[in-house]
Amino acid sequence: MINELKQYGSVEENASLKNLNTYHIAGKAKYLVSPNSINDLIQIIKIIKENDLQYFVLGNGSNIVLNDREYNGVIIRLNQLNGIEIHPQLNMAYAEAGAMLPKLVQEAVNNSLMGLEFAAGIPGTIGGSIYGNAGAYNSCILDYVTSVTVLDEDLNVKVIEHENITYSYRTSMFKEEKKYIILAAKFFLKEGDQSNSLNIIEDRRQRRIASQPLEYPSAGSVFRNPEGDFAGRLIESCDLKGYRIGGAEVSSKHANFIINVNNATGKDIYTLIKHVHDTVLEKTNVDLHIEQEFIDWE
Numbered sequence: 001m002i003n004e005l006k007q008y009g010s011v012e013e014n015a016s017l018k019n020l021n022t023y024h025i026a027g028k029a030k031y032l033v034s035p036n037s038i039n040d041l042i043q044i045i046k047i048i049k050e051n052d053l054q055y056f057v058l059g060n061g062s063n064i065v066l067n068d069r070e071y072n073g074v075i076i077r078l079n080q081l082n083g084i085e086i087h088p089q090l091n092m093a094y095a096e097a098g099a100m101l102p103k104l105v106q107e108a109v110n111n112s113l114m115g116l117e118f119a120a121g122i123p124g125t126i127g128g129s130i131y132g133n134a135g136a137y138n139s140c141i142l143d144y145v146t147s148v149t150v151l152d153e154d155l156n157v158k159v160i161e162h163e164n165i166t167y168s169y170r171t172s173m174f175k176e177e178k179k180y181i182i183l184a185a186k187f188f189l190k191e192g193d194q195s196n197s198l199n200i201i202e203d204r205r206q207r208r209i210a211s212q213p214l215e216y217p218s219a220g221s222v223f224r225n226p227e228g229d230f231a232g233r234l235i236e237s238c239d240l241k242g243y244r245i246g247g248a249e250v251s252s253k254h255a256n257f258i259i260n261v262n263n264a265t266g267k268d269i270y271t272l273i274k275h276v277h278d279t280v281l282e283k284t285n286v287d288l289h290i291e292q293e294f295i296d297w298e
Ligand SMILES: Cc1cc2nc3c(=O)[nH]c(=O)nc-3n(C[C@H](O)[C@H](O)[C@H](O)COP(=O)(O)OP(=O)(O)OC[C@H]3O[C@@H](n4cnc5c(N)ncnc54)[C@H](O)[C@@H]3O)c2cc1C
Pocket: 022, 056, 057, 058, 059, 060, 061, 062, 063, 064, 078, 097, 121, 122, 123, 124, 125, 126, 127, 128, 129, 130, 131, 132, 133, 134, 135, 136, 174, 180, 181, 182, 183, 214, 218, 219, 220, 221, 293
């Protein structure tokens, strides 16, 4: 099978995932595959299905909690599908799923197109960010998307227009239905003043440095903010700041961040997330919803 896969992209066996997730959990994958093109991705999925293997699409690994054990299947990275096109005369940008969101923001601003400045500090790919409808400062990515190109379960490439995409705060139909691999998206932006965009980006960057523990590995906010409140405030009110399990700790700087302070395992992070959830539920009666995704924990 491995030789078959190699015809369509780069393949690594028993691959380390430690540098492919922002918590730096030392997970592994039986096969890690990076297709050269959309057609090659389709061929790879056919091979996976023929061999009855499970698979998972990995973006930049900045919103997931991996298991420590080896993933017994194929992890697909779309890092070779990373093209970005900016069309200033059409107020439009196009990005492939494996492109990094901050890079798209930067290239849009370089061409005096504005709208996505809120996303400059979100370290995800276009695919992962559309899947979870990434957002900040009351803006979210799907508000700016005019269409998403996907691969459906029957391996057909389809374009889904904005009016047919359902989404809300930190979720989307892609996350709820899990039927599609996101391949690319088009964005509608506005002509703007480049220096104004750069000022917004710098202001937000300073705010993140001041409020988030960016010096430690993490995957950003762990829980969604409940309506009218903040997950961080609730966690702090339960005296959980600084609480540790193994190498994982509730950040003292921002209580909705869990940080890897000392070679945390996936199990440390998983157990700490459960502990925070259960403590907040017991003490405040608020059932926090996790924003990050547990991969392969059942
Ligand atoms: C320091 C820090 C700050 C952060 N700040 C923010 C923030 O302000 N706002 C915010 O929303 N998030 C934030 N995050 C979280 C994270 O960066 C975003 O959620 C990001 O959009 C996740 O993208 P990813 O490529 O890393 O996805 P991954 O973590 O790799 O994957 C997340 C999910 O998306 C799925 N997926 C990935 N690519 C595809 C694809 N092509 N097709 C189908 N499914 C796919 C995966 O299977 C997985 O289920 C932050 C994270 C960090 C570490």
